[in-house]
Amino acid sequence: MSIMTNTLAKTTARDARRLLADHAILIILLLFIVFAAIVSKGRFIQIGNIAVILFQCSVIGVLALGQTFVMLVAGIDLSVTTVAILAAVVMGAGGSEEQQQMNLAGILPFLGLVPSIVVAIVGAALIGLVNGLAVVTFRIPAFISTLAMSLALSGLAMLMTGGSPIHYPNAFFSAFGAAKLLGLPSTVYVFAILALACAFFLTRSHIGIMLYAIGGNPRAAGLAGIPVRTVTVLAYVVCSLLGGIAGFLFLARTGSVAPTSGGGLLLSTIAAVVVGGVSLSGGKGTIQNAVIGTLLLAGLGNLMNILLVSPHLQDAISGLIIVLAIMMNVRLNPAS
Amino acid sequence: MTQSKSTADAAKNDSTGAITRLKALFAGNDVFLILIAFVVLAAIASPSFLTAANLSNLLTQSALLGILSVGQFLVVVIGGFDLSVAAVMALSSLVFAKTIGYGFAPAAMLAIAAGAGCGIFNGLVVTWGRVQPLIATLAMMGIARGLALTISERSVLVSAPLIADLRDMGGFLSVPTVIWFIIVAIAAVLLASTRQALHVFAIGGNETTSRLAGVAVEKVKLGVFATSGLLSGIAGVVLVIRSNSGVPLGGSGWELDTIAAIAIGGTNLFGGEGKLLRAMAGVLIYQLIANVMNLMAVDPYYQNIVRAAVIICAVGLSILRLRSASRRAILGR
Numbered sequence: 001m002s003i004m005t006n007t008l009a010k011t012t013a014r015d016a017r018r019l020l021a022d023h024a025i026l027i028i029l030l031l032f033i034v035f036a037a038i039v040s041k042g043r044f045i046q047i048g049n050i051a052v053i054l055f056q057c058s059v060i061g062v063l064a065l066g067q068t069f070v071m072l073v074a075g076i077d078l079s080v081t082t083v084a085i086l087a088a089v090v091m092g093a094g095g096s097e098e099q100q101q102m103n104l105a106g107i108l109p110f111l112g113l114v115p116s117i118v119v120a121i122v123g124a125a126l127i128g129l130v131n132g133l134a135v136v137t138f139r140i141p142a143f144i145s146t147l148a149m150s151l152a153l154s155g156l157a158m159l160m161t162g163g164s165p166i167h168y169p170n171a172f173f174s175a176f177g178a179a180k181l182l183g184l185p186s187t188v189y190v191f192a193i194l195a196l197a198c199a200f201f202l203t204r205s206h207i208g209i210m211l212y213a214i215g216g217n218p219r220a221a222g223l224a225g226i227p228v229r230t231v232t233v234l235a236y237v238v239c240s241l242l243g244g245i246a247g248f249l250f251l252a253r254t255g256s257v258a259p260t261s262g263g264g265l266l267l268s269t270i271a272a273v274v275v276g277g278v279s280l281s282g283g284k285g286t287i288q289n290a291v292i293g294t295l296l297l298a299g300l301g302n303l304m305n306i307l308l309v310s311p312h313l314q315d316a317i318s319g320l321i322i323v324l325a326i327m328m329n330v331r332l333n334p335a336s
Numbered sequence: 337m338t339q340s341k342s343t344a345d346a347a348k349n350d351s352t353g354a355i356t357r358l359k360a361l362f363a364g365n366d367v368f369l370i371l372i373a374f375v376v377l378a379a380i381a382s383p384s385f386l387t388a389a390n391l392s393n394l395l396t397q398s399a400l401l402g403i404l405s406v407g408q409f410l411v412v413v414i415g416g417f418d419l420s421v422a423a424v425m426a427l428s429s430l431v432f433a434k435t436i437g438y439g440f441a442p443a444a445m446l447a448i449a450a451g452a453g454c455g456i457f458n459g460l461v462v463t464w465g466r467v468q469p470l471i472a473t474l475a476m477m478g479i480a481r482g483l484a485l486t487i488s489e490r491s492v493l494v495s496a497p498l499i500a501d502l503r504d505m506g507g508f509l510s511v512p513t514v515i516w517f518i519i520v521a522i523a524a525v526l527l528a529s530t531r532q533a534l535h536v537f538a539i540g541g542n543e544t545t546s547r548l549a550g551v552a553v554e555k556v557k558l559g560v561f562a563t564s565g566l567l568s569g570i571a572g573v574v575l576v577i578r579s580n581s582g583v584p585l586g587g588s589g590w591e592l593d594t595i596a597a598i599a600i601g602g603t604n605l606f607g608g609e610g611k612l613l614r615a616m617a618g619v620l621i622y623q624l625i626a627n628v629m630n631l632m633a634v635d636p637y638y639q640n641i642v643r644a645a646v647i648i649c650a651v652g653l654s655i656l657r658l659r660s661a662s663r664r665a666i667l668g669r
Contacts, residue, residue: 076470134648141605143417143470144651147592148644155640163637267478270471280468312489316482319475327465 024329025277025289029296036303043306044299051184057298058191059084059250061291063269064276065198066242068290069235071273072202072215074282075135075142077236079150080243081265083127086157087120087247088257092169093161094119099168108160113170121244127153128240132233157259165258169251177252187249194242199287211235215282264315271322272297277329296325367602367614371621378624382631390627392508396578398623399512400425401593402616403571406523407455407564408594409615414557415540415607416462416469418564420476421571421594422587424454427484428572433492433582440498448569454480455565459558469561477591484584492582502577512574519567524612536560540607596643597622600650622646 020027036044043049063080070077093099093108094116111119127149134145179186202208210231213221222228251257276293278285300321304314378385404421411418432447454476461472502511527533535556538546547553575586601618603610625646629639
């Protein structure tokens with residue numbers, strides 16, 4: 001009898017530990033919300049403020065979704081934020097006649113609204129194709145090839161506008177950004193729909209499961225008949241495609257874009273994914289956790305805004321908390 | 337007939353021997369040969385390149401990147417990346433510029449200590465916290481840059497006469513260049529003669545094996561990250577000497593330039609392999625390309641694209657070289 005109780009207690013303890021490890025990041029988020037609500041004297045959890053947080057994190061969130069795909073196959077895409085900015089520049093400058101008259105030095109012609117969106121999104125996907133092929137065919141480390149791609153793309157974005165920022169994109173973008181449904185801006189819905197689609201794709205589709213298999217052990221995946229190279233390239237294409245969509249959301253949210261914007265976006269994107277427990281060595285991580293990581297970081301930024309912390313100090317504190325969160329995640333997940 | 341055949345054989349042997357020798361020469365010193373080739377090309381492309389003033393300027397420009405690259409080299413050899421080198425340099429330059437009122441030496445010590453502190457933090461996060469170096473140093477990049485900008489959003493002008501003297505001192509070799517050379521000399525001697533240096537390469541080659549062989553992996557890693565931070569701290573002081581001010585946005589993007597430069601210098605980006613002097617030749621090649629593009633007044637936007645192409649070619653070539661080397665090793669040749 002006592003042995004049984006003992007075993008039961010042991011199992012319960014092990015289950016509890018497992019539960020804790022599986023949901024570490026969710027628990028951290030909940031603890032953070034309670035903490036933030038107390039520190040901000042309730043302002044943090046007001047409906048209006050939560051809508052603001054969701055609005056602010058939609059761009060980073062979509063970028064984080066794409067980064068998750070690439071990280072699952074043990075890669076990294078350092079060019080995805082530049083892809084977003086380049087896409088926003090193409091849509092902003094190519095889709096507005098008014099803006100076109102301002103860009104005297106730019107090389108991008110007026111394309112019209114819909115063609116410019118199509119060019120931007122298709123272009124983003126093609127960039128992903130190049131990134132993926134560089135990694136798969138030439139076996140250049142993803143870290144280096146996407147970094148070089150990022151450099152080249154920022155040069156290209158500069159050339160397109162002659163270096164000047166875009167302040168007069170087509171009115172469609174700010175109208176889209178301002179549109180609301182049930183109190184939430186449309187960009188939040190785009191993020192939510194994409195997150196659901198990605199989560200469904202990764203857990204329910206063949207290719208999604210192949211992505212996990214490749215990240216876990218590429219050689220074994222290859223021997224099991226998985227087209228490793230094709231699926232890896234696909235991950236980069238999806239990531240870049242989402243980068244293009246993030247560019248659209250960026251333009252809709254801010255109503256303007258400069259070829260140099262997006263410097264801080266990259267760190268936030270990678271931090272969101274990694275805080276969410278997606279492993280850099282591949283094969284581990286879920287969309288849910290990447291989204292939770294995004295929410296956690298956006299919430300942190302928002303709390304510091306409420307507490308009137310200066311923006312630069314915010315960067316420093318964010319860096320520190322990112323490290324602490326990842327360390328906690330690693331400690332709770334001995335396997336990773 | 338036989339005689340002529342043997343002569344032909346001998347000639348063939350001789351020519352293959354020459355090719356092998358040539359190959360060995362290239363394999364051993366290709367970076368230096370490329371550097372010389374670039375110098376010749378640059379001299380042809382721009383008449384103002386081979387002037388003493390421009391060459392001196394090129395060395396001074398390379399000094400900061402060079403000092404940071406020494407630290408980056410150590411971290412890459414041990415199998416990591418240090419993305420915080422440039423941000424820590426900026427932080428240290430501000431600490432130095434803000435405290436120089438207390439005297440040159442105390443301020444310099446404080447600035448270098450700040451750099452070393454960031455390095456030790458990186459090392460602890462990587463060893464004790466078990467966070468991947470890429471992420472740990474990426475976070476440190478945000479921390480250091482944020483702190484630097486919190487200290488001051490704008491550059492802090494330093495009016496100490498000693499700094500002005502140091503800046504104007506030296507003829508062809510400026511003070512930053514001399515400091516860079518001294519650091520490289522010390523690092524090269526230590527790398528060639530100490531047990532710890534051997535451990536650095538061993539860990540980069542195979543961490544598990546090194547641990548099993550009794551290498552204190554965690555301690556060596558901590559030491560390498562601390563050294564990288566220390567060197568970034570020194571670079572911060574040199575930055576103030578060179579530009580007469582503490583610059584919070586100084587060296588943005590350089591973390592990647594250091595990696596590209598040492599990759600051009602033949603350092604294996606997967607760890608375990610590399611030669612410091614060749615890495616430094618890589619720094620010179622990288623700066624030389626930027627220098628020539630400036631002399632030829634290339635549009636800065638195109639410069640970015642050219643830099644990207646250079647990085648890809650350098651890394652691609654180094655990977656091809658590694659692949660053929662490992663193939664040779666497997667085939668026993």
